[in-house]
Amino acid sequence: xxxxxxxxxxxxxxxxxxxxxxxxxxxxxxxxxxxxxxxxxxxxxxxxxxxxxxxxxxxxxxxxxxxxxxxxxxxxxxxxxxxxxxxxxxxxxxxxxxxxxxxxxxxxxxxxxxxxxxxxxxxxxxxxxxxxxxxxxxxxxxxxxxxxxxx
Numbered sequence: 001x002x003x004x005x006x007x008x009x010x011x012x013x014x015x016x017x018x019x020x021x022x023x024x025x026x027x028x029x030x031x032x033x034x035x036x037x038x039x040x041x042x043x044x045x046x047x048x049x050x051x052x053x054x055x056x057x058x059x060x061x062x063x064x065x066x067x068x069x070x071x072x073x074x075x076x077x078x079x080x081x082x083x084x085x086x087x088x089x090x091x092x093x094x095x096x097x098x099x100x101x102x103x104x105x106x107x108x109x110x111x112x113x114x115x116x117x118x119x120x121x122x123x124x125x126x127x128x129x130x131x132x133x134x135x136x137x138x139x140x141x142x143x144x145x146x147x148x149x150x151x
Contacts, residue, residue: 029149036150039129043071050075054082069127070098104131122147 051061068074073094080090105123112119
């Protein structure tokens with residue numbers, strides 16, 4: 001048949017670490033993610049307060065946080081949305097603000113060489129905090145479960 005030569009690839013994420021009997025791996029991931037949370041939590045609170053001060057509905061800030069991985073774009077969007085900019089223009093501006101994340105991903109191509117399809121997820125989720133953490137980490141293992149847990 002025509003379609004026999006095409007293979008169907010399934011994205012298989014390794015979630016088995018969450019269901020292990022001992023919770024040492026979960027605690028290890030949690031300890032590794034604390035420095036990143038220290039950067040995210042205050043930034044998220046500040047962004048939420050800023051949205052509230054511009055009289056946006058309470059759910060707009062968390063909604064934008066789910067779709068915008070960049071804190072800089074979230075802070076920028078407050079002012080732009082208050083000036084009634086349309087979403088296409090906001091998307092274009094956000095793209096140019098976040099173009100630096102592409103270079104972060106390029107610097108990790110060699111490191112994630114054996115990750116297969118997981119490489120797309122790992123490069124897509126790189127942010128400033130995760131990039132700085134991973135580049136300064138002494139143990140540069142490519143444990144996908146650890147990296148997925150940190151993200």
